[in-house]
Amino acid sequence: MADLRTTLAGIRSPNPFWLASAPPTDKEYNVRRAFEAGWGGVVWKTLGEDPPVVNVSSRYGAVSYNGTRMAGLNNIELISDRPLATNLAEIRSVKRDYPDRAVVVSLMVPCREESWKAILPLVEDTGADGIELNFGCPHGMSERNMGSAVGQVPEYVEMVTRWCKQYTRMPVIVKLTPNITNILVPARAARRGGADAVSLINTIQSIVGVDLDAMAPMPVVGGLGTHGGYCGPAVKPIALRMLGDVARDPEMAGLPISGIGGISSWRDAAEFLAMGATGLQVCTAAMHYGFKIVEDMIDGLSNWMDEKGYASLDALRGQALPRYVQWNQLNLKFKTIASIDQDACIKCGLCHIACEDTSHQAIAKIRAGDERRYEVIDEECVGCNLCAHVCPVDDCITMTPQPVDGMQTWTEHPNNPMRGQAANAG
Amino acid sequence: MDQTPDIAAARLPGDVLARNFADAHPPLTANQAVSEAERCYFCHDAPCIEACPTGIDIPSFIHKIATGNLRGSARTILESNILGGSCARVCPTEILCEQKCVRNTQDARPIEIGALQRHATDWQMTHGGQPFTRAAATGRRIAVVGAGPAGLACAHRLAMHGHDVDVYDARPKAGGLNEYGVAAYKLADDFAQREIDFLLGIGGIVLHPDHCLGRDITVPALRADHDAVVLALGHAGVRSPGLAGQDLAGVASAVDFIAALRASPTKADVPVGRRVVVIGGGNTAVDAAVQARRLGADEVTMVYRRGADHMSATTVEQEWAQTNGVTLRHWASPTHILGADGSVTGVAFTQGAPGADGQPVYDGLSFTIAADMVLLAVGQVFVADPLDGSGVTVAGGRIVVDGGGRTSVPGVYAGGDCTPGPDLTVSAVRDGRDVAEQIHADLMSKPSLQKA
Secondary structure (H helix, E strand, O other): OOOOOOOOEEEEOOEEEEOOOOHHHHHHHHHHEEEEEEEEOOEEEEEEOOOOOOOOOOEEEEEEOOOOEEEEEEOOOOOOOOHHHHHHHHHHHHHHHHOEEEEEEEEOOOOOHHHHHHHHHHHHOOOOEEEEEOOOOOOOHHHHHOHHHOOHHHHHHHHHHHHHHOOOOOOOOOOOOOOOOOOOHHHHHHHHHHHEEEEEEEEEEEEEOEEOOOOOOOOOOOOOOOOEEEEEEHHHHHHHHHHHHHHOOOOOOOEEEEEOOOOOHHHHHHHHHHHOEEEEEEEEEHHOOOHHHHHHHOOOOOOOOHHEEEEEHHHOOOOOOOOOHHHHHHOOOOOOEEEOOOOOOOOHHHHHHHHHHOOOOOOEEEEEEOOEEEEEOOOOOOOOHHHHHHHOOOOOOOEEOOOOOOOOOHHHHOOOOOOOOOOOOO | OOOOOOOOOOOHHHHHHHHHHOOOOOOOOOOHHHHHHHOOOOOOOOOOHHHHOOOOOHHHHHHHOOOHHHHEEEEEHOOOOOHHHHHHHHOOHHOHHHHHHHHHHHHOOOHHHHHHHHHHHHHHHHHHHHOOOOOOOOOOOOEEEEEOOHHHHHHHHHHHOEEEEEEEOOOOOOOOHHHHHOOOOOOOOOOHHHHHHHHOOOOOEEEEOOOOOOOOEEEHHHHHOOOOEEEEEOOEEEOOOOOOOOEEEEEEEEHHHHHHHHHHHOOOOOEEEEEEEOOOOHHHHHHHHHHHHHHOOEEEEEEOOHHHHHOOOHHHHHHHHHOEEEEOOOOOOEEEEEEEEEEEEEEHHHHHHHEEOOOEEEEEEEEEEEEOOOOOOOOOOOOOOOOOOOOEEEEEOEEEEOOOOOEEOOEEEEHHHHOOOOOOHHHHHHHHHHHHHHHHHHHOOOOHOOOO
């Protein structure tokens, strides 16, 4: 049985699955239920200064795609709207009863040294294991110069991180906003400020849809809408890329990362770990299905690791990173060709029309009476994979790598006008 | 039929009858329709389209259901098949579109195309009314004889092209088999008439009920008064098994039994026996047998002279009969009908078995099934007598037509069950539509008749 115990910035948890700072971790009641269900840790929903913020009614919008509910989720809820003292008392109570679980407290106060200096001892006094700086919330708080308004300014990220390291002994995790051009800039700033870890990604600025009757962005609040933060399965690809960029950056080497963004299953978890995450945070999947889903995340990850021979998370972490490279390091001599299993083919024709209309006319449609047959024209196939993606039958279209005659990257390619001028020309 | 002590109406309470004759397959809910529509792969060169005699663009109409474009979905259906609503209910989709669905190969469960088609067409009839408008009037007038699916589809398409149409039918109500010949639970409540009202909403079509060809009207007279005549006569006759005893009280044609049920709003006035034997292996036999059970018959036995595979009733129909408690017997041929005191008491059969050529070989063993009611469903036939003297050529029991539905008489066209081809509602609709297009092309290509 694989060892799922996790230590991130010195914070231990029995498994890597933490609930992210969000509505599921707003109250003692929810967090106790989460721990009973098996979650390894929580990041408590962001605390701010009193008086607490006020949240609107009508808070979430969702993207349903082709029968799948909540492929993406958008929220316009702000930080905790409960008094600070209430939250602190509940955090203390939960941590006392679940000493083996990670209890990290998310914080967001104004960008003034005294504000941070004031709140940090109060949190430390609860027995919490660490803090996470909410530099990512893209709505509501950012308009008050908090959340992503801080996260988007590297100097502020560094400065606030430094204050926190100065005024608390607790590990400091800096949560990064994806609403920037280059994730490395704030990530490096956090490291300069002394962060013990970074977590990413926070939600993405979004309008989830437009209510065409109300003629307003969703979710509609009394006839009006506003932009919110996007999360859920739809954002996973964006998160994986930012995670990979931070994890492979030499300047970030050795700084642990808590991976966040659309993790819904053990398979997603394995991908985040393989791309360099030390710990994981989950929210939308729990909001969709309840806390029980963690059971399969733990069980599935453990079974898969056993099958693959990864004894611990340390053995798995970052395994895909060496193969995450710049485009100009890919071998232009590599060629793969589609191959259709005629016995598995159900004759839907989707591969043909996708290739015919939008790609390289490399799948022929052959009709003999009522019989349909779709065949790859090998010499026309560029190996784009589109047919394999549109095919509704598992393993019907496979991409078959061809024998490779050596290696040639774009940096070496005769068509590259910059060839030989710079190592990273692309 | 004559009443005998063992034949009675109202064997079941009114509420049970109402339940038994309500929609056998209730409509999809909006959620069910969308989730089913989302299963469709939107195939390129979709096999289902080719399997539909009317060639409905099935992937497109289903996609439009998935996106919430019900108006567009219904229009996609109706522009190929104006009777898409009844076809959605009566089509043997298991041997047409749904049989060809690629999902069969993948997971043995085709898209429920019929149910989805009903969802879209129901929406149109409830919310959208007649979706088509007429072209500018052409001044042409066309007679259509027969107000069944072929005649009505033809009339609608002609009206769309701006022609005026007179539709004649021997019966008091339009609809043909939809009105008189389909099990009540397939086209429940007054759907058949509502669909006709919907179809007539195009305008330009005048119905002339109670006009019987050969009695009240003739082809030459109609031809003289119209620019073209369409014969969509269907099957006016039933085949007779020629059995001794078939005139006994209690023996009836399954077609008449079904028609009586369709004409009765409550079904409480339709008599049925306790022990019913249905002779035949087609959908009419199934419709009669199942409805006899649902009227309250204790035992219903459907007897067919060949095997299950040879029945023209589809497997789904056969299973439907069995689900309803009908006993199916195969490879048995009726020899005579038994009676006493002028009323039927049973049917004698000779037992057979499949021979080398697939035809039954009877071994001489016989058996009897006791019955107080016998329904004959051994086939319906086109009756050519009303065409006597018209010059319209009939061969092989059907009107001879060319690829455009033209008969041997110029200006006289024919389509539907009275012409060669499969006897399906959806095929009749296709014929009617295509004949209308042919007439339109023929009429409009005659310069001498063009209006200035």
